[in-house]
Amino acid sequence: MLKLSRQYLNWIQNSxxxxxxxxxxxxxxxxxxxxxxxxxxxxxxxxxxxDVKWLEKETVGKEKNELDTFL
Known part of the structure; x- marks a missing residue:
């Protein structure tokens, strides 16, 4: 997955x-x-x-955390 993700995005840390x-x-x-x-x-x-103030969360695969909001 690391190699795949690096083809599209910039690696920041861990995953x-x-x-x-x-x-x-x-x-x-x-x-x-x-x-x-x-x-x-x-x-x-x-x-x-x-927007700088808002993020939209989308999960592909198993949802490991059922929370809809996060900080």
């Missing part, structure tokens, strides 16, 4: 990546990640920023 990505590239990344993941074990969490 954290950031960067700007087009909707097409994001869809491609999610599909390729799904193909590599164990759906009952792994997850990919995507934070979309629409």
């Amino acid at each position: 954290v990546f950031e960067g700007e990505i087009t909707e097409v590239k994001l869809k491609e990344l999610k599909q390729r990640a799904k193909n590599m993941m164990e759906p009952e074990e792994d997850s990919l969490i995507i934070f979309k920023s629409r």
Whole structure:
């Protein structure tokens, strides 16, 4: 997953990546990640920023934390 994520985003630390990505590239990344993941074990969490003050959280795969809000 590290090698895959580095193809699309900038590595920050451990399993954290950031960067700007087009909707097409994001869809491609999610599909390729799904193909590599164990759906009952792994997850990919995507934070979309629409505004500096707000983040939208999307989880692909198993949700490990049921909270909808975070700090």
